[in-house]
Amino acid sequence: MIRSGFQVVARLGHHRALPGTCRILPRLNLTSASGSSTDSLVSRFCPEKTDLKDYALPNASWCPDMLSLYQEFLEKTKADGWIKLPSFKSNRDHIQGLKLPSGLAVTSDKSDWRIFTRCIPMEGQGYEYVIFFHPSKKKSVCLFQPGPYLEGAPGFAHGGSLAALMDETFSKTAYLAGEGLFTLSLNIRFKNLIPVGSLAVLNVAVEKMEDQKLYMSCVAQSRDGQTVYAKSSGVFLQLQLEEESSP
Amino acid sequence: MIRSGFQVVARLGHHRALPGTCRILPRLNLTSASGSSTDSLVSRFCPEKTDLKDYALPNASWCPDMLSLYQEFLEKTKADGWIKLPSFKSNRDHIQGLKLPSGLAVTSDKSDWRIFTRCIPMEGQGYEYVIFFHPSKKKSVCLFQPGPYLEGAPGFAHGGSLAALMDETFSKTAYLAGEGLFTLSLNIRFKNLIPVGSLAVLNVAVEKMEDQKLYMSCVAQSRDGQTVYAKSSGKQVLHPQALSCHHHHPPTPRTKGRDNAEDPVPSWGPAFEPGVGHVPQTQLQLEEESSP
Numbered sequence: 001m002i003r004s005g006f007q008v009v010a011r012l013g014h015h016r017a018l019p020g021t022c023r024i025l026p027r028l029n030l031t032s033a034s035g036s037s038t039d040s041l042v043s044r045f046c047p048e049k050t051d052l053k054d055y056a057l058p059n060a061s062w063c064p065d066m067l068s069l070y071q072e073f074l075e076k077t078k079a080d081g082w083i084k085l086p087s088f089k090s091n092r093d094h095i096q097g098l099k100l101p102s103g104l105a106v107t108s109d110k111s112d113w114r115i116f117t118r119c120i121p122m123e124g125q126g127y128e129y130v131i132f133f134h135p136s137k138k139k140s141v142c143l144f145q146p147g148p149y150l151e152g153a154p155g156f157a158h159g160g161s162l163a164a165l166m167d168e169t170f171s172k173t174a175y176l177a178g179e180g181l182f183t184l185s186l187n188i189r190f191k192n193l194i195p196v197g198s199l200a201v202l203n204v205a206v207e208k209m210e211d212q213k214l215y216m217s218c219v220a221q222s223r224d225g226q227t228v229y230a231k232s233s234g235v236f237l238q239l240q241l242e243e244e245s246s247p
Numbered sequence: 248m249i250r251s252g253f254q255v256v257a258r259l260g261h262h263r264a265l266p267g268t269c270r271i272l273p274r275l276n277l278t279s280a281s282g283s284s285t286d287s288l289v290s291r292f293c294p295e296k297t298d299l300k301d302y303a304l305p306n307a308s309w310c311p312d313m314l315s316l317y318q319e320f321l322e323k324t325k326a327d328g329w330i331k332l333p334s335f336k337s338n339r340d341h342i343q344g345l346k347l348p349s350g351l352a353v354t355s356d357k358s359d360w361r362i363f364t365r366c367i368p369m370e371g372q373g374y375e376y377v378i379f380f381h382p383s384k385k386k387s388v389c390l391f392q393p394g395p396y397l398e399g400a401p402g403f404a405h406g407g408s409l410a411a412l413m414d415e416t417f418s419k420t421a422y423l424a425g426e427g428l429f430t431l432s433l434n435i436r437f438k439n440l441i442p443v444g445s446l447a448v449l450n451v452a453v454e455k456m457e458d459q460k461l462y463m464s465c466v467a468q469s470r471d472g473q474t475v476y477a478k479s480s481g482k483q484v485l486h487p488q489a490l491s492c493h494h495h496h497p498p499t500p501r502t503k504g505r506d507n508a509e510d511p512v513p514s515w516g517p518a519f520e521p522g523v524g525h526v527p528q529t530q531l532q533l534e535e536e537s538s539p
Contacts, residue, residue, distance in 0.1 A: 160414035196360075
């Protein structure tokens with residue numbers, strides 16, 4: 001079985017090691033398919049027709065705050081340039097027709113995979129979240145309601161559950177804004193605990209893109225902005241996915 | 248409903264705000280139950296008899312690497328001072344008879360809670376992990392095998408799943424080493440992806456305890472040490488009685504509107520490298536359930 005992503009890619013050719021970060025970078029082949037624009041990435045990511053279940057839709061477990069803020073953002077998708085991202089059970093569903101760069105793709109003998117933030121399908125028990133993305137502003141807003149299976153301190157969401165959702169929101173934002181693919185670093189400062197069943201709003205912004213890296217910031221707070229739950233920054237590596245038909 | 252932990256506690260008395268971190272610290276009452284030693288914390292944490300199911304035990308989904316390394320550590324629990332930590336379905340089971348400091352505890356109308364890292368009970372599908380702790384060295388080793396429900400990139404564990412388990416291992420370590428209770432910060436540098444179904448070993452060490460904070464480092468790697476998956480640091484709040492001297496500072500009034508200006512989003516770069524830097528955690532004391 002392939003050991004792990006970055007190391008294998010290194011054996012495929014020359015590589016440039018960035019100091020202090022990922023020690024191996026695959027060589028970017030400039031003669032292959034050129035980097036995709038945000039618009040083309042978004043349109044591929046948001047299929048017009050699909051049989052796949054979209055988990056980022058309201059259900060009976062959503063608290064009133066989450067429902068009303070969701071409606072506000074739905075309005076913004078009509079005229080203000082915001083897009084509601086679909087959320088399928090597995091990342092494999094999001095990249096149909098595409099695969100990880102050569103050397104990273106692994107075959108698996110398991111048939112039931114789930115993206116981590118959709119690991120608990122029962123409504124309201126685990127992660128309830130939806131991400132809205134603005135292509136030209138390169139910002140995202142994630143509405144997050146943690147369920148009782150996400151506990152840390154009794155009655156509150158586990159810090160790690162917020163960390164994972166921040167990573168996931170960074171991940172989708174980085175991908176659509178600039179083909180960011182892998183997390184290089186995540187730096188989180190926690191301020192207040194999120195009560196289970198309440199709404200936390202994650203505001204993510206792309207700060208800059210340079211040296212094959214994409215830099216983002218996130219502030220997680222209550223809807224009225226009065227309580228800051230956490231602040232974080234994330235750095236992602238930019239890499240292109242390949243067409244499945246390529247060797 | 249109580250808004251959130253730290254803010255409510257602030258209203259209960261004077262507080263000392265530490266620059267750059269948690270803006271509110273509850274007043275530590277030195278006349279209440281004295282700070283507990285690691286040994287008493289451990290013995291309370293590891294009940295000799297319990298009906299609760301311990302999830303940190305081998306099952307059919309464990310890969311050979313995980314099984315054999317587990318056996319190695321079991322041997323070390325017999326003579327080398329290591330302890331295997333039990334892992335119950337909820338943190339509530341771990342703190343029976345205790346509760347969060349006044350003002351933080353919330354009542355809940357839900358009856359089915361789970362600690363996040365035990366949210367998927369089906370063997371092998373989500374988190375398979377066990378933590379061994381060494382009280383005098385103040386170190387932990389966590390054996391981690393991610394299942395297919397923890398995916399990020401197809402075939403590999405989601406970075407967030409490792410982040411969450413690092414936070415959890417930091418939490419348990421900080422609690423037993425010095426009554427660390429809440430995470431103040433977490434800083435992770437990812438190096439390589441962890442294939443689903445393989446073993447990752449998390450080595451956690453307490454680096455220092457000062458200013459009411461407990462600092463830890465973690466390196467996650469393959470069993471043979473050849474592949475480093477990630478390095479991280481975390482900081483939690485520390486109980487003052489573990490300190491040799493305790494400084495009092497006048498409370499600094501803080502208004503919510505100033506929060507963003509004083510406390511920007513953390514920087515991109517790593518705060519430190521493991522062995523040198525810190526993972527902050529906030530140390531508060533759990534209270535007896537009988538106390539008001």
